[in-house]
Amino acid sequence: MDKRSFLQLVGLGSLGLGTELQWLPSWLEDPTSDADFWNKVRADYTLTDAYINLESGYYNIIPRPTLEALKQHIETINLRGSHYMRNDQFPDKKRLLHALAQIAGCSADSLILTRNTTESLNTAIKGIPWKAKDHIIFANQEYGAMQQMIRQVAERFDLAITNLDIPMHPQSDEVIVAQYENLIQPQTRLILVSHMVNITGHILPIKKICDMAHSHGIEVLVDGAHCIGHFDFKIEDLNCDYYGSSLHKWLATPLGCGLLYIDPKHQKTLWPLFTEDYLMTEGIQRFGHQGTHPVYHDLAIENAITYYQALGPQRKEERLRALASRWMEALRDHPNIRINTPAQKERYAGIGNVGLTHMRASELARRLMDDYQIFTVAIEGAGVDGCRITPNVFTSTEEIDRFIQVMLQLADT
Numbered sequence: 001m002d003k004r005s006f007l008q009l010v011g012l013g014s015l016g017l018g019t020e021l022q023w024l025p026s027w028l029e030d031p032t033s034d035a036d037f038w039n040k041v042r043a044d045y046t047l048t049d050a051y052i053n054l055e056s057g058y059y060n061i062i063p064r065p066t067l068e069a070l071k072q073h074i075e076t077i078n079l080r081g082s083h084y085m086r087n088d089q090f091p092d093k094k095r096l097l098h099a100l101a102q103i104a105g106c107s108a109d110s111l112i113l114t115r116n117t118t119e120s121l122n123t124a125i126k127g128i129p130w131k132a133k134d135h136i137i138f139a140n141q142e143y144g145a146m147q148q149m150i151r152q153v154a155e156r157f158d159l160a161i162t163n164l165d166i167p168m169h170p171q172s173d174e175v176i177v178a179q180y181e182n183l184i185q186p187q188t189r190l191i192l193v194s195h196m197v198n199i200t201g202h203i204l205p206i207k208k209i210c211d212m213a214h215s216h217g218i219e220v221l222v223d224g225a226h227c228i229g230h231f232d233f234k235i236e237d238l239n240c241d242y243y244g245s246s247l248h249k250w251l252a253t254p255l256g257c258g259l260l261y262i263d264p265k266h267q268k269t270l271w272p273l274f275t276e277d278y279l280m281t282e283g284i285q286r287f288g289h290q291g292t293h294p295v296y297h298d299l300a301i302e303n304a305i306t307y308y309q310a311l312g313p314q315r316k317e318e319r320l321r322a323l324a325s326r327w328m329e330a331l332r333d334h335p336n337i338r339i340n341t342p343a344q345k346e347r348y349a350g351i352g353n354v355g356l357t358h359m360r361a362s363e364l365a366r367r368l369m370d371d372y373q374i375f376t377v378a379i380e381g382a383g384v385d386g387c388r389i390t391p392n393v394f395t396s397t398e399e400i401d402r403f404i405q406v407m408l409q410l411a412d413t
C-alpha cells in the first residue's frame with residue numbers, strides 16, 4: 001500500500017487533533033517479502049532486550065506510530081484544556097465510535113466505549129433486570145473476575161448458577177453446544193461464554209451457542225476480551241445479546257479502552273451502569289455517560305485502528321496463527337509435553353497453552369524466565385496446568401524457535 005491509498009483508506013483528513021504524517025508506519029511504501037514485512041513491523045516497536053515477551057495476552061504494547069499519535073493527543077488536549085473538553089470531545093467520540101463499529105462489525109447505535117471488558121461485562125451483569133430464581137450458566141474456564149461478578153449478583157438477587165467444563169479438545173462444535181444445552185432449566189435466563197478462552201486460547205462456536213440459547217429464549221453475554229483486532233468476525237454475525245472486549249489487548253490501543261455491544265432490543269430494559277439521563281428510556285445514549293476520563297486514550301483508538309487496517313486484519317490474524325502453529329506443531333507430539341489448546345486451526349489464533357508432564361506451570365514459567373529469559377504466564381486451575389504463550393505481531397520466528405528449543409530441552413530433563 002502506498003501513502004496515498006493509506007490516507008484514503010483511513011480518511012486522514014477527518015482524524016482531527018494533532019494528526020501528523022510522522023506517525024505513519026515505516027513499511028507503508030516498501031512492498032517486501034513476508035519475512036521482511038514482519039521485520040519492519042517489529043521495528044515499529046521499542047522492545048526490551050531483557051526477555052522475549054510471550055505474554056501479550058494481558059495487554060498489547062503499542063507500536064510507535066500509535067504511541068506518537070497518543071503523545072500528540074496528550075499535548076493538544078493539555079494545551080486546549082476545557083476548551084477541547086467542551087467543544088470537541090463529544091463530536092470526536094461520535095466519530096471514533098463509527099470507526100470502531102466498522103472494526104467490530106456492528107452498528108454504532110449498539111456500541112459504547114468503556115475502559116475495559118471488566119466494565120463492559122459489569123454493565124451487562126449488573127444491569128439485567130433479574131428476577132429471583134433466574135438461572136445462569138457459565139464455564140469454570142471463564143475469566144475469574146466475571147465469575148465473581150455473577151456470584152455477587154446471584155447473592156444479591158437470589159439467582160441460581162450452574163457451571164460446566166469446556167472440553168479442551170472437542171470432537172465438534174456440537175459437543176460444546178450440547179454441554180450448554182444440557183444444563184438449561186425452565187428459569188435459565190443467561191449464558192456467559194468467552195469467545196476465546198483466555199487460559200487456553202480456545203475459540204468457541206459462539207454463533208451456534210447463541211442460536212441454541214435463543215431457541216430456548218435465553219440471552220447470551222459474550223466475553224470477547226481477546227478478540228477484537230485478533231481474528232476476523234463481526235459481532236452482528238454472532239447473534240449475541242451483549243459483547244464486551246478490551247481494545248488494549250489485540251487492537252493495541254493505549255491502556256484503558258474497551259467496548260460494549262448491546263443488542264438494540266435490550267437497550268430499553270438493561271439498567272445503565274452510569275446514567276446519562278434517567279428519563280432517557282431507550283437508545284444507546286442511555287449508556288454513554290463516562291464522566292471525565294483520559295480522552296486522549298480514546299482518541300488514540302482511531303490511530304490504533306489506522307495501524308491495524310494498514311497491517312491488514314487478515315494478514316495479522318494469519319501471522320498470529322502461524323506463530324502459534326509453529327510452536328504447537330513442533331511440541332504437540334512430545335510425550336512429556338501437553339498442549340492445552342485444540343489442534344484444529346479454526347479453534348485457535350495467536351494464544352496457546354503448554355505444560356510439561358513433570359513440572360507445574362508455575363515452576364515452568366519461573367524456569368523459562370529465570371534460566372532462559374522467556375516471559376510467559378503460568379495458569380494452574382480450571383483443568384489447566386501450563387503456561388499461556390502469547391506472541392504478537394512483533395514476535396520473530398527466531399524467538400519462537402528459541403522457545404521451542406528451550407521447551408524441548410526442559411521436556412527431556
Ligand SMILES: Cc1ncc(COP(=O)(O)O)c(C=O)c1O
Nearest residue numbers: 116117118143194198223225246
Ligand atoms: C477472558 C477475559 N475476560 C475479561 C478480562 C478482563 O479484561 P480487562 O482487565 O481488560 O477488563 C480478561 C483479561 O485478561 C480476559 O482474559
